[in-house]
Amino acid sequence: MPLLTAYAYCDSPVHRLDPRPKTLWLAGMLGIIYSTASIPILIGCLVVALCVSSLGKLSYKAFLPVVKALLALGAFLLVVQTLFQSKSPVLMAIGPVNLYERGLWVSTEVTVRLLCMAVLFLQFLLWTHPTDITLMLVKFGLPYKYAMILPLALRFFPILEKEMVSIFDAQQARGLELNSTHKRLLRLAVILLPFCLRVMRRANDISLSMELRGFGCHPDRTFLREIRMRPMDYTVVALLALMILAWITARTLYLSR
Amino acid sequence: MATAQQAFLSRIEGQFWRVSTKDIIGSVLMGIALNLVQQVTERADAALTGGSFIIFGSISYMTIFTIAAIYFRYPGALITGLVQAGISVATAASPMSPAFVWTNIIQSFAAVLIVWRLSLRPWWHWPVLTFGHGLVGSICIAIGLWLILQLPANVILLSASVTWVIESAVSAPLVAVIARGIDRSGVLD
Numbered sequence: 001m002p003l004l005t006a007y008a009y010c011d012s013p014v015h016r017l018d019p020r021p022k023t024l025w026l027a028g029m030l031g032i033i034y035s036t037a038s039i040p041i042l043i044g045c046l047v048v049a050l051c052v053s054s055l056g057k058l059s060y061k062a063f064l065p066v067v068k069a070l071l072a073l074g075a076f077l078l079v080v081q082t083l084f085q086s087k088s089p090v091l092m093a094i095g096p097v098n099l100y101e102r103g104l105w106v107s108t109e110v111t112v113r114l115l116c117m118a119v120l121f122l123q124f125l126l127w128t129h130p131t132d133i134t135l136m137l138v139k140f141g142l143p144y145k146y147a148m149i150l151p152l153a154l155r156f157f158p159i160l161e162k163e164m165v166s167i168f169d170a171q172q173a174r175g176l177e178l179n180s181t182h183k184r185l186l187r188l189a190v191i192l193l194p195f196c197l198r199v200m201r202r203a204n205d206i207s208l209s210m211e212l213r214g215f216g217c218h219p220d221r222t223f224l225r226e227i228r229m230r231p232m233d234y235t236v237v238a239l240l241a242l243m244i245l246a247w248i249t250a251r252t253l254y255l256s257r
Numbered sequence: 258m259a260t261a262q263q264a265f266l267s268r269i270e271g272q273f274w275r276v277s278t279k280d281i282i283g284s285v286l287m288g289i290a291l292n293l294v295q296q297v298t299e300r301a302d303a304a305l306t307g308g309s310f311i312i313f314g315s316i317s318y319m320t321i322f323t324i325a326a327i328y329f330r331y332p333g334a335l336i337t338g339l340v341q342a343g344i345s346v347a348t349a350a351s352p353m354s355p356a357f358v359w360t361n362i363i364q365s366f367a368a369v370l371i372v373w374r375l376s377l378r379p380w381w382h383w384p385v386l387t388f389g390h391g392l393v394g395s396i397c398i399a400i401g402l403w404l405i406l407q408l409p410a411n412v413i414l415l416s417a418s419v420t421w422v423i424e425s426a427v428s429a430p431l432v433a434v435i436a437r438g439i440d441r442s443g444v445l446d
Contacts (some may be wrong), residue, residue: 034355054407077406084412105406110352118349125347145281146336148369153274160289184297185313189431192294192317193438196324199290200444203283216278245315 001071007129007154013055018229019132021236026124028244035118035251039105042112051118056127066118074111085251130154135227144221160199167194275330284325284333288340291321292350295341299351303335311398312351316431319387319394322361323432326368326379326390326446334365356401360394368395374399383433387425395421 006070009015014022033045053060082091088102101132130151168178171190178184184191210216229237269275298313318341325337338361345354368390375382401419402408408416439445 024304031371047324047339070349074351082404085406086409114349114352114354117346117355121347134355145276145278146332149281149285149336149340150343152282153344156286156290157292157344160286161293164290166294185301188294188298188313188317189434192320193435195290196287196292196321196435196439197442197444199286200328200439200442203279203286204444206286207277207279207282210282213276 003105007126009129010057012055012057012127013232014052014127016232017236018227019128019234020053020227020229021233021240022124022128023136024237024240026120028240029120030117030245031244032247033113034249037109039109039112042109042116046112046116046119049116050125053119053123056123058123058126059256062126063119063122065121067115070111070115073114074107077107077110078104081110088183125201129225131223131225132227135223135225138223143219145216156202160202163198163202164191164195167191167198170194266433269328269330269395270376271373272330273369275333280333281330284329286326286335287321287329287333287443289344291325291337291341292344292348294321295345295350296421299345303328311351311420312423314351314392315394315420315428319391319424319428320431320435323368323390323428324388324435326365326372327432327436328439330372331366331369334369335362338362338365353384353401353405355397356398356405360397360401361363361398364394377436380433384425384429386405387429387432388421391425391428394420395424401429 017120029045029049033042036042036249051058053063070203082099083097084101085100085103085106088100090098091101091104092099134144134151135151138144168184168191171187171194172178176187178187178191274304294317294414295314298309298317302311302314322334322337322341326334329337339358342354342357342361345351345357351357368386371386371389375386377383395417399413400418402413403410
């Protein structure tokens with residue numbers, strides 16, 4: 001299953017928004033989840049993010065690969081943290097090994113926070129057109145040569161993913177055993193060299209074809225698409241600004257870490 | 258005898274900035290490649306140590322990132338690092354993903370600074386390069402371990418030092434072999 005799901009247009013209120021309010025939502029929510037250690041607040045943020053996803057008509061299936069990987073990660077974090085957080089009361093003892101209480105809370109906090117972060121980033125990628133991201137970065141004053149980096153990365157991620165799979169297949173066809181993670185780790189070198197070579201060759205081809213089309217010839221360029229803030233976008237920005245302000249006030253006055 | 262490697266490296270020797278289209282595109286693609294390889298290695302680290310010891314992830318990271326620093330210099334190495342960190346955060350590949358953002362920004366500068374001063378002809382230049390910017394990266398990751406995983410100081414010190422030594426020692430010959438392979442292939446000429 002592909003790790004990064006690509007943008008697909010859907011007629012929803014969120015899809016119709018300018019990329020700037022979407023970026024503010026992402027930044028605001030990331031600010032909240034990284035400024036609190038409270039597990040109920042983090043779970044609340046996750047629920048809110050998922051509700052907003054359904055408002056944007058996003059399928060929950062898109063989040064499944066990341067959620068599965070994170071749940072497995074969370075289980076291992078739980079084991080490691082309960083073993084290492086030795087400056088807290090003992091939760092339970094298994095033979096000579098003590099498991100510490102703080103580890104339970106830290107691992108839950110880190111896992112829920114990671115889950116929030118993954119949902120928020122995937123949301124952003126799923127409901128923001130890659131060209132809109134470029135246009136937004138250009139509006140923020142970034143030269144277009146650098147503004148197209150993120151859309152380019154999103155465009156080529158699935159292509160390089162397929163190339164890596166084909167390298168694995170080609171090496172296996174030559175008799176190399178790569179059918180488990182353990183074997184893939186030990187034989188990383190035989191994958192890395194052909195993969196780096198393919199990447200370099202592809203970079204050569206792409207840059208040549210881009211330069212032949214005049215890329216980088218002028219300091220500025222025009223775009224077929226345009227982004228414009230409309231009344232709805234201003235309303236969303238104002239609401240998000242209020243939400244962030246309310247969080248900062250609540251954090252300062254009532255909530256302690 | 259002047260090898261292709263010497264010819265190519267001497268052509269870019271002493272360069273800190275390289276901002277051609279090929280460098281920018283190449284660094285973006287290297288960032289994606291780095292991420293794809295790390296999907297295997299970081300998950301293995303997370304499965305083995307819960308993300309507190311990033312050994313295999315660091316080896317693959319150091320290898321590809323150093324290649325990017327050697328061939329694309331600055332800001333290519335920074336772009337590779339940021340693409341890797343961005344995708345890592347978006348796919349929640351590791352609990353340490355947010356720390357990769359500041360680590361890659363600082364480490365890319367350190368790596369290119371060291372590459373800029375080295376000819377990479379004597380064999381010992383490769384370990385100097387990997388141990389040098391690996392140290393900077395390990396310090397940044399140690400800060401991440403403290404802030405994100407909230408591990409005790411002794412565990413952080415052990416994790417950072419073990420990771421630094423292993424990643425630098427293993428990636429130095431790997432980088433040398435891959436760089437030689439890239440130059441012999443003539444793909445950059």
